[in-house]
Amino acid sequence: MSNQCSGSDKKPQTKKDSCCSGGEATEAIAKEKTTSCCSSEPQIKETSIVPSLDSEKMEFRVQGMDCPACAKTIEKGIRTLTDIKEVHVNYSTAKMQVVAHNLSAFDPIEGQIKKLGYTVEPINEKRKLKTYTVEGMDCGSCAKSIENHLNLHSSVQSVNVNFSTGKMKIEHTNSPEEIVSEVSKIGFKATLDTSRTASQPVQKKNENGLLIGSGLLIALGFAGSFTGVSTLMSSILYAVAMILSGYKPVKSAYYSLRSRSLDMNVLMSAAAIGAAFIGEWLEGATVVWLFALGNVLQNKSIEQTRNSIRNLMDLAPPEAWVQAGLDVVKKTVEDISIGDVIIVKPGDKIPLDGEVFKGESSVNQAPITGESIPVDKQSGDNVYAGTINEHGTLEIKVTKLVEDTTISKIIHLVEEAQEQKAPTEAFIDKFAAIYTPIVFGLALLIMVLPPLLTLGTWGDWFYKGLELLVIACPCALVISTPVAIVSAIGNAAKNGILIKGGTFLEKAGAITAIAFDKTGTLTEGKPKVSKVEVLEGTEEELLSIAFTLENYSTHPIAKAIVDYAKSQGISSKEGELYKSIVGKGVQAAIDGVNYYAGNLTLFKEMTVSLDQLNQNVLELQNQGKTIVIIGTEQKIIGLIAVSDTIRESTISSLKALKERGIRETVMLTGDNEGTAKMIASEANVSRYFAELLPEDKVTAIKKLQSEGYKVAMVGDGINDAPALAAADLGIAMGGAGTDTAMETADIVLMADNLDKLPHTMKLSKNALSIIKQNIWFSIIIKAIALGLIFPGWLTLWMAVLSDTGAALIVILNALRLLKDKE
Incomplete structure (x- = not known):
């Protein structure tokens, strides 16, 4: 054992002190559906506020909380608002319940929470949020343009458009048809989600036809310039091509400007019109055509990431x-x-x-x-x-x-996860919001200032300004993170892993130590007979007596002995006068003789000699086995060793985790030192903490964190909730059968084994790697394009290609995460 950390240096509490003695029986009982005080359920169960008859209640989803202190801050902030009666924020579930004197009191809540640095959305029906699928967005600025445009209408109370998932959540008083019409004005197609499954977007044939037609016109105009066709005719062909490809982006640009948005449509339209204005018709037509082509390819690629959710929706038959x-x-x-x-x-x-x-x-x-x-x-x-x-x-x-249903909950959780912004994505969005206006302003200055200072001709500097306009939109940079996150979360969901947001995906990639609850995580959590030792008579006789004694007990160890006897084809004897001896064992009369099954303490109280037995029992206990002695008041006839068994997947999973860069694997258990040492050795964990009460597991997690590790905790999501919350990342197992696990943990392994954990870590590291690649690639391409402007080596069509081409490469790079296999 390379680094042994048992809890033996502090005295464990006895069962009299607390019913959470950390023993296997306690954990097994807690797993059943617990009425035990070992259950941590009160810590994760949501406190429900009951409104009075003269008040209104609403529930919200709060995003951005990174510790329970955030919840307290939000509660205090909301209580300062007028007409708010009661507030409760649950950090674990990211839900907030608010009771107010009237409905209007809920209106300032969103603004107040934004001031505190968080985001919020209502999750019940009082606000009547409708969800629409939006087609045609190719980067985050499109989503912002739609939001800004719709916010100009008095019938729209709130709107949130998520580029990653292609969803728009909107609260409005007018008809859905009017909302669809308004979205179409800005160049996108919206469809109200009314069915259980989202509609599959269909690429319009006429859009593809226009793209092909304008491309042919540009080709004809370009070929004509070499075959004697007049310059005027070529310019007309270019102008028609510009109208065919550019009508939609120019229309979108108009509405974006009305809503004070500087998106790619505005910048590209300005560049194309500017090119035409200075007589560069070929450049202008090429700019518009390349932009339209890039949009089509980007939309097609992005739809592959969104299909990860649609495929989940199609799993269950209607x-x-x-x-x-x-x-x-x-x-x-x-x-x-x-x-x-x-x-x-x-x-x-x-x-x-x-x-x-x-x-x-x-x-x-x-x-x-x-x-x-x-x-x-x-x-x-x-x-x-x-x-x-x-x-x-x-x-x-x-x-x-x-x-x-479980699949409905998975879909809901994955959609929520894909809508939440990871820290990297949030930072890039803030950067883009500053970068674009600055570069737009620089473009205008370059068009005007150098010619006024007689540093060149108006035409040359106007052209350079147009190039800078095209480069002003950091489309590839903005798209670099969300597409990678959506792809990774979609891949994980397909493999039975729920990652509840980009934040947790990023955290998983930084984990250096993983702590495991022992029972039910590293081990099966089901005691099994591992050894039968006969001191008098035959094994069949011993098992038959044990079967008879234990058959009426509900204890997990008794059940293990009964199951083993049945599997060996052993029959029970006729017994009577059954009696449970609390904390020691059981007794019954068989053929007129009192037989006992119990621990060493039970037989020490009798006159039977235990000299030879003591050493044997001690050795077996040191091997992590629980010993049940069978005998009468005069003699011992044998003993049965019962132990929890390591899961088949444990050793291979831990080995794979170390190969993925996890430096420390740690076992947390309430077992005694001997049992813990034996299981730790079998599982091949780096270190272990033994004789822990549930609250001691939190202390163990904090100890690891104080040593500089980024710690993930893996448990079943029920009695490990405090430790899951204390860790940098909480991972629950067996989510398919446990609603609590799906609610409390940051990552949920739907299968009840560790097989998927190495894939989770690998996927997270790959996602972080691809995000970094995308960010650096986007920045380098922009820097190169900017550097080529002033020597005059960059053309407008090259500038467009550097933007749309880079965005497409970034998307295709992120799509690799969808194909990432175990």
Whole structure:
């Protein structure tokens, strides 16, 4: 053990001090669905505010909080507003509940939170937010132009356009048709999302036709200049080509200027018109055509990243066969209620979450958990919407409505994640907002100042100013981060990994140490018999007596012994006078003799000799085993060792993590020193912390952080919530079966094993690498273009190519993340 850190230097609390003794039984009980005080659920459960009859309540999603102190700051800030009665901000779930005297009191909340440095949006129906899909955006400035344009209308209360996901969330009082019309004025197509699945955008054929037509006109004009066609005719062909390709961007530029936005449409239109003004018709036509071509290619590429969500939406079928008495009828999933029984035939997708009521089959859960091997299902097992029934007809009792299924939650979480800006993206957006106006102003100065100072002709400097206008839009730079993040989050979702935002994607790439909860994370969390030692009689006799004694106990260790006996084909004996001896074991009369099953303490109280047994028990305990002794008041007939087993995926996953650059792998456990040492050795972790209470796990995380590590904590999301929150990154396992895990953690591994963790780390590091590549590439291309302006080596069409071409290369580079494999 390279760096052993047990908790033995401080006395662990006993069970009398706290029911959170850190023992395996405690953790196992907490996992069942806990009523134990070991549960951390109160720490993660949202406090619900109940409004009085004379008040209104609203719920908001707050973005930007990086610690619980932020939540307190927001609460204090909102309480200063007029007519606010009560505020509660939950840092873990990023939700804020507000109770006010009237609806109008909610209006200043968004502005107040922005002043505090955070962003907020309502997440209930009082504000009647509608969601639209917007087509045609090729960078973040397009989204800003749409927002600015719509904000000019009095019927629009709030609008947020997200370039990455192509979604617009808007609160308005006029009709959706009017909103669609307003968006079309600025050059984009909006569609109201009314169905469960988003509509697939279709590229308009006439747009492609115009692009091809204008390209042919430019080619004819250019060829004509070499074949004796008059300059006037060539200029006319160029002018017509400019109108065909440039109508849409010029129209968009008009509305952008009206809403005081300086986007790429404005800059490109100004450059093209300026070129025509000084008689450079070929340059102007080429600028517009290259810009239009770049937009088409960019839109097509970006749609591939957005398809990661659409593909998730298509996983669950829209209809299901429902048992109705003796008949089976087809219904839409929206019309199916909890408790209905649906029939799923072999090869079909399961339409809703439920519990197998009848039948046996193997179910391919890869769409949800990323597991490649189908999972056997039988009566009583849970199944998830979107998974595939491999063979055997299943009758499934529906347990969740369509909007509450696991796949619906995944879609919601992934959409939210893709809409949240990562720190790098937020910084670049701020930079672009400053950079563009400055370069635009410089372009105007270059057009005017040098000629006034007689440093050259008006035509030369006007042309240089036009080139600078084209370079003024940092399109490739702005697009460099969001496309990479959307691609990475989409790839992760496809592989059964939920990353809840670009912030956590970036954090994962910087992690240097990972702490693991032992039970249920590194180990199976299910005790199994690992050794049977017979001191008198036969093994069959020993197991039969143990089976009889333990059969009526609900303790996890007793269940392990009973399951083992059954698997060996052992039958129980006739027993009577069963009695549980609290903290020590059980007893029963078999054939008139009292037999006992329990720990060493139980048998020390009897007259039976334990001299030879003590050393044996101690050795087994040091190997991490729990010992159950079987005997009577006069003799010991044998002992059974029970232990938790390392998951099959643990060793390979930890090895892969070290290969991915994780310097420290740490195990946290409530087990004693001997057990912890043995499990740590088997799992091959770098170090371990033993004999920990739940609150001690937080201390262990802070110790690692104080040593300079960026720490991720991996647990089950229920009784590990405090440690998940204390770590730099909280990772929960088994999200497919645990709503709490999906709520509390920053990253959720949907499968109940560690297989996907190395891929998560690899994907994050690759995403950070690609983001850096994109940023540097964008900056270098801009710098080269700027450097070529003043010697006169740059042409307008080259300037356009440097912008749209760089943006396209950045997108294609980011798309590599969609194909990133384990």
